Amino acid sequence: MYKLTRSGSFRRKIAGVGMVCVAGMNAWLGYSFGGYYIGDWGLFAFLVVVLFLVSVGLGFLGGMRSRVAVAATTLFLGYTAWTFLSILWSANRGDAWYGSSLTLVYLIVFWVAATLAAVGLSRRLALAALSIGPGVVALLTVPMLASGATENGNFFLDGRLMGPAGYFNAQAAFLLVSFWSGIYVAGSRRVNPLLRGLSLSSTVVCLEVAILTQSRGTAVAFAASLLVFFLFSGRRLRGLLAFAPVAGCAVFAFSDLNEVYLQLRLSETVTGAGLDAIDRAGTVILASAVAAALYGLAWGFLERSWRPTASLTQAAGVVCLSAVALFSVALFFVAVDRVGSPVDFVQERWVAFKANDTSGQDESRYLSASGSGRYVLWEVAWRDFTENPVAGVGTHNYESTYYQYRTGVSGWVRQPHSLGLEVLSERGVIGGLFFFGFLATCVGSGLHKRFSQLNPEGKGQVGAMLACLTYWFVHSSAEWFWQIPAITVPAIVYLAMLVVPWSRPRSEEDVFRPLDRPLRLAGVGISALALIAISPLFVSSYYQQKAGAENNPWVSLGYLERAQTFDPLNPALAREEGDTAYSIGDIPRASESYARAVALNPDHYANYSVLGGFHERLGDPERALELYRRAEELNPLDEEIRQAAERARAEVEARQNVSLR
Structure with missing residues (x-):
């Protein structure tokens, strides 16, 4: 076995299997409330700890051959340590312990993904696995739409799809956080045509099911990620050819998808018209999936028998990008004609956001600019930060300060609904330096490689990962997705793959280094800490569930x-x-x-x-x-x-x- 671990082929297979396991388990989390509850993310944590220990046992930890990768890991390790340290000054130490343990899981996911990438993981395989997983969940969700709206009654609320994730915005973000990975895979000539068709089908199903959530944050984050994808991708033409059928299907289906919202929004019970709208939406989604799959298959098999010349490809790229530019300019002038000055429009939208103005929702929730109380949440988080600038109020300890300082009523709240403000208000400047330094190191490393080292295929991968991270960060800036692993885990994997060198190890020394033994000890120590921190919470959750399900109160007290x-x-x-x-x-x-x-x-x-x-x-x-x-x-x-x-x-x-x- 020791000799096998030094075989490049064996290492790559192990890395591929490990990443498929991570992606598959993450898809399962997306199907189970996004992994919000420790009964679910605890199982995921045990899986990644096992993968981490396997990497330690095989001696793979020495494979991170980049100082930048080591720096990023150190920053994330510092952020995790500071998060645990915040338990000392947290009023609610139980919640701080819980939040710190989840952050430790993300650290291990990052280290595992970075290690697998360093020893030869195919980024193409990782992107495919992370994008197809949500597609499978979306396909499983479509047949459940009608029963979820009637029998269970918990799939829709106010006309919006909550789905298996149990929350509108989380459902949309889980489906779309890896959207651009799927677009890259569908447009890559090096991918099997069957996988390209599957990837394209997956992306269109994810997009159309996400539309049912009526998530405005999704629309903003998706628009930002689209710009990043085409700005940094090295395969813009291929990306456009892959995105065009997905966008076309979504535009074609939007009316039927929006009709579900219109029929269910004001109805306390699902009527015949509502069920008809759900059935039409399901039919349209499945038809779009088939059409996209056939498009991807045809494109893939065509490229196996015909390869366009470089001049033809370049000319087609110029024509397509020019068309996109002209379309964007035309869209801009149409928007100006309808809403007037862009500056005035943005100011009006901001005022509406602060005032929770819901006008426009009669036609579609996407037309409303209401902040749903977020402005008050952000005010409280900023006050927490300014009053506790160095250390913050403690991990997951925002809730109590919200009720003390709020200036408006926004219902039951546990998080500030903004990743940046959550970090600053709960961990202070020190935590912010660690966290944002980690993000900047990973993204900066990816950009440096994209502009200095990589071929067009590698640039396409960087563009896809940066677009996925843009979606995650922009949407997380108005949400609480750090507490939902099914959304955050893919982002952590993308950050890891950006920071690790693209080239495969050329020799045994590139993987097995003198620092291998200290790294092994550190890996074992972190794994032990994870088990010590998470296992009691997991077992406690099990007994709490037993108590809730027990009819005998004396037995329940024992649990x-x-x-x-x-x-x-x-x-x-x-x-x-x-x-x-x-x-x-x-x-x-x-x-x-x-x-x-x-x-x-x-x-x-x-x-x-x-x-x-x-x-x-x-x-x-x-x-x-x-x-x-x-x-x-x-x-x-x-x-x-x-x-x-x-x-x-x-x-x-x-x-x-x-x-x-």
Whole structure:
């Protein structure tokens, strides 16, 4: 086996299998709420840890032959370490532990992907695997649209597709984060025609299913990624020929897809017209998939028997790009004619965004500029940063400060809905330097290679990866996708492949270096840390689920006690134990559990509100009023807390009046 590990062919096969496993598991996460819950991403974490240990055992860690790759890994390692360190100053250490563990998983994914790329992974294979996985999920979703809207009732909300990801924007982002990888694969002459047809079919299904989500962030991020793809791709003509049928199918299908939104938006139940619209949309999506597959197959087989001359290719490229430029200019003037000055239009859209203006949604949600409360979320995150500029408020500790500082009501919120502000508000300047330094190092390395080293095929790969990262970063700037692995994992893989040298190892020394032993020890140490950090959370989640599914409250209490043994810092578990204990009349245990929840997260209003309600039910309005007042201080805009405080105050005053008599 040791000799086999030094075989380039063997290394490349191992690398290919490893990447297909990562891509396949990530597609499964996309089918299971995006991997948001630790019961899902914990399994993914164990897989990547195993892959990491295999890489360590085979001695592949020495394959990162670039100082830039080492620098990027060091920056990400620093960011992860700082994230764990933030547990010390986090009010809710349970959430900080959870968020730090997820960041550690991303670090291992990056290191695994970088190692596999360094020892000979075909980037073409990686791009194909990452783009086809979401396509498979999209195809599985199409037959479920009608049943998901009627029997389950959880696939659509207000006319928008939530899908298997359980959230509109997450569903769209999962399907489109690797869109440009699929376009590159479909347009590459070096890819088998069958795979090209499959890739093209996958991209069109992903795009059309994503349209059903009515995600405006998707539209903005997609437009930005399109510009980046054609700006940096070394295969612009091929990219255009691959993108044209996908865009054409989407334009043709848009009316039927938008009709689903129009039929379901104002209906509490799915009517016959709504089901008809869903059926038409499904038929159009499948027809588009078949048409795109045939196009890709025909194109691939044609290129096997005919190769255009260089002059013809160059002339066709000039004609196509000129047509695109003319179309863009014409579109610009049409837009100016309709909306007036672009500057004034942007200012109007910004005002509408801040004011949550929903005008335009009657025709399509894509015509509305409402920020859905994001401006308030961003204001709070910026305040967190300015008041805690060095270290931030702690990983995943934004939630409590949001309720304290918000200036408008935006519902239940846990994240600031912006990756950049999340990093700065929760990890401060130090965390920001690590994180954005890591991103800049990876992207800068890819751009340097694109302009100085690579052939057109390599430039096409760089263009595709940069476009995918642009989509991820732009959409993440208005969302909370760091907590959804199915969206963030592909981005981490692209960053890793950008920073590692494109050339394959030419000798054994390029892979097996003197630093191999220290790297092995570091790899084993990081793997052990991941298992130590994640395993208790995973086991605790298992027992919490068992408690929730149990009908016997005494048995449920036993499961909750075990869950807290593995995750003792989680205030939600303590609160759940209090609810269960109160339901069976165990007042002392309920009191202790509620009080522990307050101690575990003293900055969150909900724990005081729940404990106040507990004392109010026990007939202790004085203590209830004290707790309600504290909850009101931490969430001054909550009407229910204000009413509860008024109720307790009235009861206290009534008792005082009785005692005076």
